[in-house]
Amino acid sequence: MTVEYVPGQPQSQPQTTIAGHGDRPLLTVTDLSVTFTRRGRAPVHAVDDVSFQIRAGEHVGLVGESGSGKSVTSLAIMGLLPRGGVEVAGSVDFDGQELIGLDTATMRNLRGQELAMVFQDPMTSLNPVITVGRQITEVLKRHRDLDKADARTEAVDLLTKVGIPDPARRVGDYPHQLSGGMRQRVLIAIALACQPRLLIADEPTTALDVTIQAQILELLRELVSGSQTALLMITHDLGVVAGLCDRVHVMYSGRIVESAERRQLFARPRHPYTGGLMASIPRLDQPRGVPLTPIPGSPTDTLPWSQGCAFAPRCPNSEVDCRMHTPALEPADNRALRCFHPLTTDPRSVGATHA
Amino acid sequence: MPEPLLQVRGLKVHFPIRKGVVLQRQVGAVRAVDGVDLDVHKGSTFGLVGESGCGKSTLGRAILRLTDITEGEVLFEGVDLAQLKGEELRRRRRSMQMVFQDPMASLNPRQSIETIISEPLRAHDITFDNRRVRELLELVGLPASAASRYPHEFSGGQRQRIGIARAVALEPALVIADEPVSALDVSIQAQVLNLLEELQDRLGLTYLVIAHDLAVVHHVSDEVAVMYLGSIVEQAPSDALYAQPLHPYTISLMSAVPVPDPVVEDSRQRILLTGDLPSPANPPDGCRFHTRCPFRQETRCDDERPALREIQPGHRAACHYAEEILSGHITPREPDEALRAGVA
Ligand SMILES: Nc1ncnc2c1ncn2[C@@H]1O[C@H](COP(=O)(O)OP(=O)(O)OP(=O)(O)O)[C@@H](O)[C@H]1O
Ligand SMILES: Nc1ncnc2c1ncn2[C@@H]1O[C@H](COP(=O)(O)OP(=O)(O)OP(=O)(O)O)[C@@H](O)[C@H]1O
Ligand code: SF4
Ligand code: SF4
Ligand SMILES: [Mg+2]
Ligand SMILES: [Mg+2]
Numbered sequence: 001m002t003v004e005y006v007p008g009q010p011q012s013q014p015q016t017t018i019a020g021h022g023d024r025p026l027l028t029v030t031d032l033s034v035t036f037t038r039r040g041r042a043p044v045h046a047v048d049d050v051s052f053q054i055r056a057g058e059h060v061g062l063v064g065e066s067g068s069g070k071s072v073t074s075l076a077i078m079g080l081l082p083r084g085g086v087e088v089a090g091s092v093d094f095d096g097q098e099l100i101g102l103d104t105a106t107m108r109n110l111r112g113q114e115l116a117m118v119f120q121d122p123m124t125s126l127n128p129v130i131t132v133g134r135q136i137t138e139v140l141k142r143h144r145d146l147d148k149a150d151a152r153t154e155a156v157d158l159l160t161k162v163g164i165p166d167p168a169r170r171v172g173d174y175p176h177q178l179s180g181g182m183r184q185r186v187l188i189a190i191a192l193a194c195q196p197r198l199l200i201a202d203e204p205t206t207a208l209d210v211t212i213q214a215q216i217l218e219l220l221r222e223l224v225s226g227s228q229t230a231l232l233m234i235t236h237d238l239g240v241v242a243g244l245c246d247r248v249h250v251m252y253s254g255r256i257v258e259s260a261e262r263r264q265l266f267a268r269p270r271h272p273y274t275g276g277l278m279a280s281i282p283r284l285d286q287p288r289g290v291p292l293t294p295i296p297g298s299p300t301d302t303l304p305w306s307q308g309c310a311f312a313p314r315c316p317n318s319e320v321d322c323r324m325h326t327p328a329l330e331p332a333d334n335r336a337l338r339c340f341h342p343l344t345t346d347p348r349s350v351g352a353t354h355a
Numbered sequence: 356m357p358e359p360l361l362q363v364r365g366l367k368v369h370f371p372i373r374k375g376v377v378l379q380r381q382v383g384a385v386r387a388v389d390g391v392d393l394d395v396h397k398g399s400t401f402g403l404v405g406e407s408g409c410g411k412s413t414l415g416r417a418i419l420r421l422t423d424i425t426e427g428e429v430l431f432e433g434v435d436l437a438q439l440k441g442e443e444l445r446r447r448r449r450s451m452q453m454v455f456q457d458p459m460a461s462l463n464p465r466q467s468i469e470t471i472i473s474e475p476l477r478a479h480d481i482t483f484d485n486r487r488v489r490e491l492l493e494l495v496g497l498p499a500s501a502a503s504r505y506p507h508e509f510s511g512g513q514r515q516r517i518g519i520a521r522a523v524a525l526e527p528a529l530v531i532a533d534e535p536v537s538a539l540d541v542s543i544q545a546q547v548l549n550l551l552e553e554l555q556d557r558l559g560l561t562y563l564v565i566a567h568d569l570a571v572v573h574h575v576s577d578e579v580a581v582m583y584l585g586s587i588v589e590q591a592p593s594d595a596l597y598a599q600p601l602h603p604y605t606i607s608l609m610s611a612v613p614v615p616d617p618v619v620e621d622s623r624q625r626i627l628l629t630g631d632l633p634s635p636a637n638p639p640d641g642c643r644f645h646t647r648c649p650f651r652q653e654t655r656c657d658d659e660r661p662a663l664r665e666i667q668p669g670h671r672a673a674c675h676y677a678e679e680i681l682s683g684h685i686t687p688r689e690p691d692e693a694l695r696a697g698v699a
Pocket of ligand 6: 411412413533
């Protein structure tokens, strides 16, 4: 498919390579922590010392189970956390500008122009009483200074680019008149209206059917590849990151436990949690006799990171030290790993063993 | 082959669409299930897969008579339940149980686990003691101490175990599991899938598993049927279906499922479908899939509804051109062409 529209970059500019080039990262998250404090309750360390970087044009995946802190990480980056009852520490550097603690007006401007986000449920981010066309033109008028006529032309253009048929008619529709897949396309059109340099997609396809999911993923792939738009893809689906992301960070209980380039990660998971996830999902491309090895317990059976490894209660490799010391995220040849006894064999073929 | 445990013949479930506040005129119908035949054999697992709104849950509920049937019949052990009354109906019903998608919504938060899992026993006036409750808990891998606790004290996976314990309490012959793992975290799904398999072995259960996740259905099922807009479009033994899908919808569906392996992801050919699912209140003429089919041929596909027919031994598909597609004489339109053609 040829998509003529390349957000954030003039057409003629040659493509630069995506992963691993030496430029300064576009986004640098350093020791980001988010703690929810509610009176009378123990504080919830939703995000705990998370660090990662994204370069221009790079696609980064954040995977983990429910409650692992993926959404809170993205909300912290976007400055969208609730005001009260939450403590944010650490740094989020976007192209040299510190986003944590930035005043509301500047942040709102940045959000319209440079950073954009697509959520799981498009209905919560679309205004139900305003036509989708107006929701797009408003953004264009506000952030790109287009006049009414130009904004409308551009809106129709954007809807065409995200694959909405009969866009000239659809600009007059209200969100409820569109299917879930079409609403997600509208949201992507709005997100791209300002040609953002960073797009955060939080489970953008989780609520959709698999054939519609494939369309949306293909759309995202086309729109960001070949441009310098950086993508942070948040999902619980390892299949989605396998096809889309250059680099993958696996989160567990608020912390990153393993980071690697996607081929390395899937070819050789080293963290027992990553390996456990891979061994527990049935795969369509394998015969049905292949047994599944579940991870015991549930994501709520965690140890506080301050005491040891949060995964210890469920980990097949766990030993005494895992409950006494907190493993650090150690870098090792272009990967990073938070584990005392990493996998040495692939749990997808045999039971987990350790070094 | 022995008589199937469950036979569904020409089953239709249409929900009337009414207009008007007082008169409630019927102006149409949602054809949620529109002519389904299937056989489920004793001790086997039959998987029903399809996208949201294709009628899977309605079909499951109609089999259990939780929804009225518009047309067709459901035979259980060769007997049409519609013909039964009183004690005989109660006895047959007892042998069919259901496991639901959302374990929290299906458990009464104010009842103890003991009360919840013994509820079907009480409903059928079966005497039981604490030992039976402990036995059931143990069967699904929960400690005996769970009996006196309440649903909110358990995780999602444990709640699903409780729902399964309740379903097997009456030692049913058939268990219909509607999306039994889709509300669960990835790391928990395998626990529940393995439990279902283990219980099948121990109790000789027959399953009808309903799910939208093809990988899950493939993993658990002996036989798989793919539904689209109220009908079965393809049916085959699980491995045969996945090795060689014959219907264009199944082919596209399988190509759309992300596989957690970058090597596979980078090399596979995707057949992108255009558009959304049409409304079951107003299904397309001819082949119901023709509005999205990448293999569609003029004009037969638009005019004539294909029957579900055997293409290979034991492998049925409802497509006029299944043979030509299999032999490669008909190829799909390019994905980009399809994508550009518009997403209706
Ligand atoms: N507003 C809030 N107040 C208190 N706790 C919160 C709040 N928002 C999130 N949390 C908690 O923070 C933790 C991380 O939540 P988060 O939404 O980031 O998870 P997630 O990884 O996005 O999960 P999911 O896959 O379910 O979306 C959870 O324990 C959650 O309960
Ligand atoms: N009681 C009802 N009255 C009217 N329409 C109904 C009723 N129940 C279901 N439907 C409609 O029938 C169709 C099939 O619904 P059903 O719930 O069986 O689908 P499904 O395949 O189980 O979908 P999902 O994957 O979303 O659970 C849908 O269009 C639905 O809106
Ligand atoms: S540190 Fe220990 S408990 Fe944690 S993942 Fe590694 S082996 Fe398992
Ligand atoms: S009958 Fe025609 S439209 Fe229907 S699935 Fe076959 S090729 Fe496609
Ligand atoms: Mg989330
Ligand atoms: Mg359903």
